[in-house]
Amino acid sequence: MLTKVRLMKLDRESITLLIMLAVLLLLPAYFHNDQYIMHILIMCLIYSVVAVGWDFMLGYAGIFTFGQFGFFAIGAYASGILTLHLGIPVPLGVIIGGLIAAGAGIIIGLPCLRLRGAYIALVTFAFHLILIPLINSDFGRAIGTGSTRGLLGVPPLAVGSYSFSVADKIPWYYILLGVAFLSFFAIYRITRSSIGLAFVSLRDSNKLAKSFGVDDFKYKLMVFGISAFFTGMIGAFYAHYTGIVSTRILGLDIFLMVMVMLVIGGMGRFPGAAIGAFIVTFLSEALRPLGEYRLFIFGAIVVAVIVLLPEGLMGVLFPTGRVGPGERFGRFIRRTFTRQPSKNSGKELL
Amino acid sequence: MTREIAEVLISGIALGSVYAIMSVGMTLVYGVSRVFNFAYGSFYIWGAYLAWLLFGAFSGMSYPVVFAIVIPVMFLFGLGVERAVCAPLRRKAEWQMLTVMSTLGLALFLDNASLVAFGPHKKSLPPLLAGNMNIAGFVVSTHEMVTLAIAISVMVGIGLFLGRTRLGMKMRAVAQDGVGARIVGIQTNRVFSYAFALSTALAAIAGILLAPKYFMYPQGGWEILIKAWIVVAFGGLGSVKGTIYSAFILGIAEAFVGWHFGLQWPEVFWFALMLGVLAIRPRGLFGTGE
Numbered sequence: 273m274l275t276k277v278r279l280m281k282l283d284r285e286s287i288t289l290l291i292m293l294a295v296l297l298l299l300p301a302y303f304h305n306d307q308y309i310m311h312i313l314i315m316c317l318i319y320s321v322v323a324v325g326w327d328f329m330l331g332y333a334g335i336f337t338f339g340q341f342g343f344f345a346i347g348a349y350a351s352g353i354l355t356l357h358l359g360i361p362v363p364l365g366v367i368i369g370g371l372i373a374a375g376a377g378i379i380i381g382l383p384c385l386r387l388r389g390a391y392i393a394l395v396t397f398a399f400h401l402i403l404i405p406l407i408n409s410d411f412g413r414a415i416g417t418g419s420t421r422g423l424l425g426v427p428p429l430a431v432g433s434y435s436f437s438v439a440d441k442i443p444w445y446y447i448l449l450g451v452a453f454l455s456f457f458a459i460y461r462i463t464r465s466s467i468g469l470a471f472v473s474l475r476d477s478n479k480l481a482k483s484f485g486v487d488d489f490k491y492k493l494m495v496f497g498i499s500a501f502f503t504g505m506i507g508a509f510y511a512h513y514t515g516i517v518s519t520r521i522l523g524l525d526i527f528l529m530v531m532v533m534l535v536i537g538g539m540g541r542f543p544g545a546a547i548g549a550f551i552v553t554f555l556s557e558a559l560r561p562l563g564e565y566r567l568f569i570f571g572a573i574v575v576a577v578i579v580l581l582p583e584g585l586m587g588v589l590f591p592t593g594r595v596g597p598g599e600r601f602g603r604f605i606r607r608t609f610t611r612q613p614s615k616n617s618g619k620e621l622l
Numbered sequence: 623m624t625r626e627i628a629e630v631l632i633s634g635i636a637l638g639s640v641y642a643i644m645s646v647g648m649t650l651v652y653g654v655s656r657v658f659n660f661a662y663g664s665f666y667i668w669g670a671y672l673a674w675l676l677f678g679a680f681s682g683m684s685y686p687v688v689f690a691i692v693i694p695v696m697f698l699f700g701l702g703v704e705r706a707v708c709a710p711l712r713r714k715a716e717w718q719m720l721t722v723m724s725t726l727g728l729a730l731f732l733d734n735a736s737l738v739a740f741g742p743h744k745k746s747l748p749p750l751l752a753g754n755m756n757i758a759g760f761v762v763s764t765h766e767m768v769t770l771a772i773a774i775s776v777m778v779g780i781g782l783f784l785g786r787t788r789l790g791m792k793m794r795a796v797a798q799d800g801v802g803a804r805i806v807g808i809q810t811n812r813v814f815s816y817a818f819a820l821s822t823a824l825a826a827i828a829g830i831l832l833a834p835k836y837f838m839y840p841q842g843g844w845e846i847l848i849k850a851w852i853v854v855a856f857g858g859l860g861s862v863k864g865t866i867y868s869a870f871i872l873g874i875a876e877a878f879v880g881w882h883f884g885l886q887w888p889e890v891f892w893f894a895l896m897l898g899v900l901a902i903r904p905r906g907l908f909g910t911g912e
Binding site: 330336383386387388389390391393394395397398401402405524528531532534535539540564565566567568570571572573574575578579582 | 652658706707710711714716718719720722723724726727728729730731732733734735737738841844848851852855859889890893896897900901904905906
């Protein structure tokens with residue numbers, strides 16, 4: 273029975289993913305002449321990987337991290353510097369960029385192991401904030417970040433003798449579509465594997481999971497590493513796509529935007545974050561004529577969505593998806609073993 | 623040398639009092655309802671803008687009148703926001719994360735509302751009291767001393783409120799044990815609302831006190847939010863006493879580091895100190911287990 277339920281759940285998420293893939297594969301057929309829409313679609317793909325990587329930490333592992341754009345920037349700068357200054361081939365640079373980001377993720381993960389909740393958010397956000405002066409400092413200039421001017425002239429992606437150009441967006445779109453969906457699939461498989469089960473058990477009932485011998489340290493570091501790898505890798509693709517990297521990618525507006533993607537898509541509801549990336553990016557572009565009222569209305573929409581639909585779009589599409597037997601057990605354990613002072617409204621007891 | 627050190631100490635204490643005012647509201651709301659409020663910086667800036675509006679609208683406006691208007695208005699505003707944005711989420715399983723997200727959305731909303739309403743340019747308030755004064759041979763700005771006096775009286779007031787009044791005791795009870803508080807008949811939802819509203823009013827007070835020196839602009843709340851966040855984490859999230867100590871420790875430390883090493887170092891030092899403290903005491907200096 274349990275296997276049957278798990279198989280059904282597995283199907284639902286991969287079907288959503290497959291429908292998404294099919295739609296996205298066909299989209300260029302309609303928009304291939306419109307450079308502007310193709311550019312937005314490419315940015316959607318890039319943001320969707322960041323959002324899914326973030327969701328992996330936040331929604332699945334329950335680690336309250338705000339450092340994702342730090343990993344994104346590290347991947348972008350690392351690959352940009354390696355290919356521009358050292359002449360390393362771009363595909364290799366992208367992978368090394370991801371690996372360096374993963375290393376940074378593990379280093380940032382270390383002090384977070386003993387911390388909880390808002391403290392982890394603070395340490396990771398501090399990491400994000402410290403990167404900006406670091407990149408712009410003399411040290412940054414020494415390793416080739418280009419300081420405040422940014423890293424200019426990052427070479428475009430080239431495979432063999434074929435080189436991707438910024439002018440032709442269709443090849444970029446398809447290669448990023450492939451990369452994004454491979455990343456989604458990898459993260460999805462991890463969440464469904466025994467490793468993913470360990471993450472969820474640590475999130476839902478930390479003490480019980482630890483007492484069963486689930487290694488808190490190992491899995492938390494693994495989450496940081498995996499999430500940082502995918503985020504850094506897509507950051508590297510971003511660098512090669514736009515040809516320029518500056519500390520603008522660490523800006524608060526982009527940070528908030530991706531967070532909004534998570535919320536709208538549904539946290540911990542794979543692949544909600546990816547769908548959220550598309551909705552939010554297009555919504556943001558659609559609201560652009562409103563000028564300075566845009567983010568104002570955007571904020572109002574975010575609050576309304578959270579209050580009215582706390583599980584985001586995925587909660588609307590699959591309202592009961594969350595409450596499988598495993599989750600019900602997890603909730604029972606969580607209620608029994610953890611004290612959560614202010615979880616329910618007082619009316620129940622009085 | 624001694625004189626210089628004394629001067630640095632005085633400016634550090636003044637800075638510490640500013641940080642204390644900034645962060646005590648944040649720690650209060652976290653301690654009582656475990657809500658990390660991302661819109662705190664926006665409340666701070668809105669308090670300052672509200673005062674600016676009052677100064678602009680009525681000539682001959684004085685600070686006591688401004689405080690008398692802004693504090694109740696922001697208190698009611700906080701009450702409304704809590705009811706509309708935070709309370710409905712508390713029934714959900716992952717309410718903590720959801721509340722952080724919704725307050726983040728609220729911050730986006732409020733910041734851009736102030737951008738639309740007041741424009742991107744920096745604005746300032748007149749100083750509380752102009753000029754300098756002489757204390758035991760040291761020349762200090764009167765504004766800073768008044769800020770220090772108000773900060774201390776606000777903190778004493780908070781201490782008395784938490785220790786002596788029924789609502790304050792209810793807040794402490796809820797902070798210690800939410801379920802236990804409900805069992806003895808405390809309406810926790812109401813306590814959450816009041817704590818949130820009080821923290822909003824405190825943020826607004828901080829905004830008004832700091833606007834003459836640090837200016838106000840729509841995004842200005844973020845810097846304050848991050849600083850307050852570090853102060854609060856350093857002292858122990860949810861511990862009012864810890865927050866006040868850590869505000870003064872960090873304020874004095876900042877003054878000394880800035881004086882000795884140069885002005886770009888205090889921030890690095892802050893982060894380093896915070897990481898060090900969190901490595902030894904994961905819940906901050908005065909934090910206790912949840």
